[in-house]
Amino acid sequence: MTVAVVAEGLVRAYGPVRALDGLDLVVPRGSVCAVLGPNGAGKTTAIRVLATLTVPDAGRATVLGHDVVRDAALVRGSIGLAGQHAAVDDDLTGRENLEILGRMHHLGRREARRRAGELLDRFDLADAGDRLVKTWSGGMRRRLDLIASVVVAPPVLFLDEPTTGLDPRSRTEIWTTVRELVGAGTTVLLTTQYLEEADRLADDIVIIDGGKAVATGSPDVLKNSIGVRVDVLVETSGELAAAAAALAAYTGGDPEVDAAGLRISAPVVGTAVSVPGVVRTLDAAGVAVLDAGIRRPTLDEVFLHLVRPRHEEAAA
């Protein structure tokens, strides 16, 4: 496995706030790595360090083997960046935005113009291409921002929350674009608030909180890491309490009760469970079960499991 991006023990403090507090990260070449984390976890800071926009206080990071501090110029030659806030020029047309970036990439005037036209066509922005960007919708702008970072397809692409605020269709289009780029050999490191996005797009997920990685792995590995869950549906709300108590004893986990939906969901901690076992247990507790099932946790549940307890600690 050749690696595209490596971060080791990155630290970056802003006054008393340690935005990065020993972040470790490895992104294999040609893969998609999603960095997940709550607001303020340090996602943007991590991207800024990797994109040579911020210098870390400690630790080191390399992109394609180039150190982001010492060989910053070489790193810049191998990356594309779409930051958290769209960095396109509102006072220019979409085409001009792309043309100017093409010229800054030394494509030459003619080639820059050709490439801008090609990208606009390909990403369905040709109709709006000659209108000022300030007249574009938020989703179109975000897409332009993404395209602007691949005017010259970079080997490594950093995307900071590429789909935040987009409607489902635009989101799907961005995902398609990212997959195409990866198909062409680009390595992508993206941050996101959407677990589904990470699930669908990423080969690896790094969950960060408080400036360091709290879990790393493929979506499957992460889901398996916190065990399976038992879900049941009961008939009446009067049975919820009894059912929850019985499930807690059976699974060893702390059940979540959805009173309105008459559903209970409990993580399984360190025991073996089966659907007949669930039914027998609840039957013995005098609960009529309408539905019972065992499933893997969703990524949301993994995320909350890993991230929430720390915040409750901090609040306490």
Next chain:
Amino acid sequence: MTTTATNPVPARSRPLVDGAAAASRVLAKLRHDPAGIALTLAAPVMLVLVFGYIFGSAIAVPGSGDYREFLVPGLFVTIAFNLIPAMIAMARDSGRGVVDRFRSMPISRVAVPFGQAAATALYGLGCLLLMAACGLLVGWRIRTGIGPALGALGLLVAFQFAATWIGMFLGLVIRNEEAAGQLSVLVLPVGMLSNVFVPTAGMPAWLRTIADWNPVSAVTAAVRELCGNPTAPTNGAWPLEHPVLASLLWTALLLAVFVPLCTARYARPRD
């Protein structure tokens, strides 16, 4: 290797290409902003009208000179010293992440501000020529010759280039379009605190010293001298006694301070 995504850009930078691209970005924005251009073009006309005719009726010029002929060179300098557009544009770019994108690219980090400054100066040249046309209409004249007049134009362009760097530096420091807009109110009096509108001789001593040493005064006096227009008393202040040399020195000093400050700030990894 199966990858087709390659980046043909070597780490070696090509400052001229980068600078030209940055300059064309500024010019392209201007092209889309006819209202802004109209406003810029209207400003000199308004200044001539308001100051030349309204104030001019009450202001006496030393000697027997015509007030408007005294005023127009000062208005040239006021226009040249207008660093506000450069400041606001740079504040907007760095607030919105445009500067971040450029800084994450393998481009010459010095060339981009240079290109922007050059394009701004080019636009400023157009404004100066228009102001000259307005001036000629209201009675301003070049009473020397083509050589000194071109010298005056050269001084103005150089001074404007220097002022643009001050503006870009302030914009980079402020990094917020609205804040930059508010600061522009403070920039205006700097141009007023000079010999542009009235001779400094009548000012209180402390104010007169500031005004006499204001670079705007030196350039104004130089343009008046080079065009053979009425001049103001120098009060024995060195910059006003040697206005051309003082203007060149001021311009050189401002460039020597603000070009390195601005490029360093532009290139520096930030928070």
